[in-house]
Amino acid sequence: MTEIWGKKTFCLITGGSQGIGREIAKQFAEKLFPGSIMVLSARSVEGLKGTSSLINQVAPEISVELFPYDMSIPKEQDFSNLLKKFSPNDFDLFLLVHNAATEGSGLPIKECSDPEKWNAYMATNLHSMASLTSAFLKAFKHEDKIIVINITSLAAIQVIAGLGEYGVGKAAREMYMKVLSSESPLLRVLSYSPGPVDTSMVERVIDKVANNETKSTFVKMRDEVTLLKPHETVKKLVDLISVGLPPYSRIDYYD
Amino acid sequence: MTEIWGKKTFCLITGGSQGIGREIAKQFAEKLFPGSIMVLSARSVEGLKGTSSLINQVAPEISVELFPYDMSIPKEQDFSNLLKKFSPNDFDLFLLVHNAATEGSGLPIKECSDPEKWNAYMATNLHSMASLTSAFLKAFKHEDKIIVINITSLAAIQVIAGLGEYGVGKAAREMYMKVLSSESPLLRVLSYSPGPVDTSMVERVIDKVANNETKSTFVKMRDEVTLLKPHETVKKLVDLISVGLPPYSRIDYYD
Numbered sequence: 001m002t003e004i005w006g007k008k009t010f011c012l013i014t015g016g017s018q019g020i021g022r023e024i025a026k027q028f029a030e031k032l033f034p035g036s037i038m039v040l041s042a043r044s045v046e047g048l049k050g051t052s053s054l055i056n057q058v059a060p061e062i063s064v065e066l067f068p069y070d071m072s073i074p075k076e077q078d079f080s081n082l083l084k085k086f087s088p089n090d091f092d093l094f095l096l097v098h099n100a101a102t103e104g105s106g107l108p109i110k111e112c113s114d115p116e117k118w119n120a121y122m123a124t125n126l127h128s129m130a131s132l133t134s135a136f137l138k139a140f141k142h143e144d145k146i147i148v149i150n151i152t153s154l155a156a157i158q159v160i161a162g163l164g165e166y167g168v169g170k171a172a173r174e175m176y177m178k179v180l181s182s183e184s185p186l187l188r189v190l191s192y193s194p195g196p197v198d199t200s201m202v203e204r205v206i207d208k209v210a211n212n213e214t215k216s217t218f219v220k221m222r223d224e225v226t227l228l229k230p231h232e233t234v235k236k237l238v239d240l241i242s243v244g245l246p247p248y249s250r251i252d253y254y255d
Numbered sequence: 256m257t258e259i260w261g262k263k264t265f266c267l268i269t270g271g272s273q274g275i276g277r278e279i280a281k282q283f284a285e286k287l288f289p290g291s292i293m294v295l296s297a298r299s300v301e302g303l304k305g306t307s308s309l310i311n312q313v314a315p316e317i318s319v320e321l322f323p324y325d326m327s328i329p330k331e332q333d334f335s336n337l338l339k340k341f342s343p344n345d346f347d348l349f350l351l352v353h354n355a356a357t358e359g360s361g362l363p364i365k366e367c368s369d370p371e372k373w374n375a376y377m378a379t380n381l382h383s384m385a386s387l388t389s390a391f392l393k394a395f396k397h398e399d400k401i402i403v404i405n406i407t408s409l410a411a412i413q414v415i416a417g418l419g420e421y422g423v424g425k426a427a428r429e430m431y432m433k434v435l436s437s438e439s440p441l442l443r444v445l446s447y448s449p450g451p452v453d454t455s456m457v458e459r460v461i462d463k464v465a466n467n468e469t470k471s472t473f474v475k476m477r478d479e480v481t482l483l484k485p486h487e488t489v490k491k492l493v494d495l496i497s498v499g500l501p502p503y504s505r506i507d508y509y510d
Contacts, residue, residue, distance in 0.1 A: 108439070109431060109434045109435050112389065113386050115330065115331060118381065118382035127373035128370060131369065138365075161437050164438070171426050171430035175427075179423070183417070
């Protein structure tokens with residue numbers, strides 16, 4: 001249990017303003033060793049402040065830093081600049097959680113015809129993640145002390161009609177993680193699929209998705225209250241980390 | 256045998272200037288019904304002309320049209336403009352072969368840190384393919400008469416260290432094809448993995464790839480002449496088409 005949580009940690013979470021990201025921030029903060037630092041990124045400053053307040057309540061000994069950022073227009077230098085303020089020697093563990101994601105247009109994939117929109121989608125969901133990972137590894141160097149967590153989805157390995165961009169993006173991210181782990185075997189890399197979770201993304205999917213079957217599935221899960229609560233799925237993630245992580249794993253909430 | 260090849264066909268092949276693409280053009284042209292049209296795309300006008308001459312020799316009854324194009328800066332309108340010159344009523348079958356690809360930087364994926372380079376890579380290998388597919392389906396409408404072939408790679412499903420961008424791009428393309436097939440079940444969609452083939456890409460990989468193990472593997476395959484010849488792997492593709500295609504399949508040369 002203490003192997004991971006008992007260390008002074010630098011933790012960076014993207015998509016930290018709401019939903020699963022906020023819950024990860026909260027539950028990780030409760031576990032992290034006093035003196036650890038948590039950096040939260042998202043577009044919404046208000047949302048980030050809300051998460052920060054929550055952390056201050058549950059874990060006042062954790063320092064929080066906010067990094068408001070739009071992942072759809074990522075720049076390598078922005079990530080380097082953010083991280084160069086921290087010294088690798090000040091921490092015993094480095095935790096990078098790629099949680100930021102967008103759900104895509106909801107259109108059938110054959111109607112996703114504009115290369116510029118694909119660029120924007122993949123910049124938000126793949127290119128920014130890759131660039132931030134690079135900057136993180138460069139900044140903190142000791143790969144045996146670095147854990148990279150990729151929040152993924154069933155859509156990465158199984159088609160969800162109407163969520164094509166989302167599936168393509170998540171499949172690309174999972175392959176990125178596999179390659180990263182293979183090339184950098186000292187890292188611990190986890191792709192965690194949280195299951196269908198009660199967040200604002202569900203409402204946006206219901207609102208947008210053109211595919212009736214997918215829409216019905218999400219409406220049914222919402223109305224019958226079978227969506228997971230963020231705290232449930234994040235508890236599973238915390239438990240996975242607590243028992244220790246292998247160099248590479250891909251785990252679903254329902255595994 | 257005649258189900259597919261016995262029809263007047265509109266066939267578009269990307270990456271048609273050399274290697275596997277040129278061989279697909281040649282072998283398909285030999286099979287296509289007289290009066291069929293083949294459109295070849297690639298950056299190199301010289302290469303395209305070479306393929307065109309080859310087709311004129313082996314199948315003079317096939318009309319060839321060249322579409323020199325740089326897939327790294329795709330525009331939806333360019334694909335629409337290309338295809339609007341052809342009428343869906345003039346053909347009984349529509350064959351789209353996504354063969355164009357680039358091998359990436361050869362760097363470890365953690366050194367692929369520039370979001371702009373990711374954008375350019377994915378534009379060439381995913382976004383252009385998606386946009387061209389959209390334009391093709393919109394132009395020719397009759398999905399029961401359309402076959403989409405995605406030239407993929409083992410790297411889409413198994414890590415090849417040092418070819419991370421390539422693996423990420425191919426994984427993303429394969430998921431695109433799965434979603435497309437699921438949402439448009441009248442199409443026939445094939446992801447074909449041609450095996451390691453003796454093309455200029457092999458020399459470029461040997462030249463570029465930083466990973467010594469991957470470099471050695473490719474050098475060994477080249478020097479021991481165990482690389483497949485383009486005509487061998489394309490013959491397998493032709494045979495697969497000849498026996499008929501299900502709505503979706505993913506087949507490797509070695510399956």
